[in-house]
Amino acid sequence: MKKLLTLLTGISLSLIVNGQNNLVSKEQTFIHETSKEYEWPTDPSVLEKIEKWQDAKLGIMFHWGIYSVPGIAESWALCSEDRWFTDRRREARPETTYCEFKKWYWGLSESFKPSRFEPTEWATFMKKVGFRYLIFTTKHHDGFCMFDSKYTDYTVTKGPYKKGKYSNITYHVFEAFRKSDFMVGAYFSKPDWHNENYWDPFFATPTRNPNYDLKKYPEKWAKYQEYTANQIDELMSDYGRIDILWLDGGWVRKPQQDIKLDEIVHNARKKQPGLITVDRTIPGRNENYQTPEQTIPQEQQNFPWESCITFSNTWGWNPNPKYKTSEWVINTLAEVVAKGGCLLLNVGPDGEGNIDDIVYQRLEKVGEWLHKNGTAIYDTRTTPNYHFGNIWFTANKNGKTLYAIYALPENEKLPAYIEWEGNIPTGKITLLQNGKQMKYTCRNGKTRITLPKGIKEESLVFRFNKAQ
The missing domain is CATH 2.60.40.1180 (Golgi alpha-mannosidase II)
Structure with a gap:
């Protein structure tokens, strides 16, 4: 049975939480629009896993990659269309041209060597706080893979950390968090600006989209479709149990940028039965829950959703962060859960693999509160007078x-x-x-x-x- 909900009133989103806290800062990229419709899955195993995810309520997300080395915005400084990130690019490399900047940015892979990264410490602490599911950035739009992909040399396992203790970072993160009883989710960027079949180096890159005519060069796009399918298949095959495939880059969609996602998801579920797919901002069979970004719906919603919100003022690590308070996390979690959602709180480790001390201090207080009051959060459901x-x-x-x-x-x-x-x-x-x-x-x-x-x-x- 297939239900299609048209959300005429309830999905309007507020950029203000509790009437006080503006969730958007200049350092961040554009805010993804949220889908206006929701289609319930029909696969019983997917529905069962969604219910398990809805019981979890609180997730931790890590934006981590080569951008963490200098502490700049993730990927978006590469994109010419965003004024905010043109400004950020000038702040990071004021003397460089755009082409020089791209070369410098992508060259950060040669400096990414997180010698202080300890995934078990992350997992142990986050479990103690009360987080119950994980979303980890396996690849952002810049194309740098935090996993061992055989389809590109632009990976952490082929850089200076290739002989590191946890060189296949994604594998070790997933293993550590699974051992701590987390549901595990793989963030994966559908666009890959480093791949020549998405951004052809022969052409300029004026927007976030492919910089060539897909109709004129269909063979290039076919190669990109294959590349994307192969990398997702690697994650579904070689990294243990995956509960959530969290796909970013909502402009990659039918009909203009068809990556044959239906086929990708079908094959993924052969290896990961019940896999929750989150094709962000694209309503339909592959958006199993919605992801309002940096926002909370104004009203209670009667379908699966998650607010993904940064703990600091940026997704990735930056050297001058502005962290939200413990009280903010607790009160926001209460609001999200009462409205029927889950809260995905994002933290950005630095280039060495450290998480700022203030993150531990403030989240520890959240954990103390959840230890006493968690029965009002976990495994709960909505009530009409909420x-x-x-x-x-x-x-x-x-x-x-x-x-x-x-x-x-x-x-x-x-x-x-x-x-x-x-x-x-x-x-x-x-x-x-x-x-x-x-x-x-x-x-x-x-x-x-x-x-x-x-x-x-x-x-x-x-x-x-x-x-x-």
């Missing part, structure tokens, strides 16, 4: 137990009482922070909880049964 002020509601799978998550605004103290309309409780209300029962009253459709003294100043979660 929002009142800065209180977000989730429900267990049978819908009988509700959770009210009071998202404490940053730099504010807890009030004397918390009040909401609807979702009238019956029986006791328990504060998950300490497991104690709360005193409350219900009058005229409103529930008021009086907060006791001495509780920790943080976002609070209350568990209760909903009155029938």
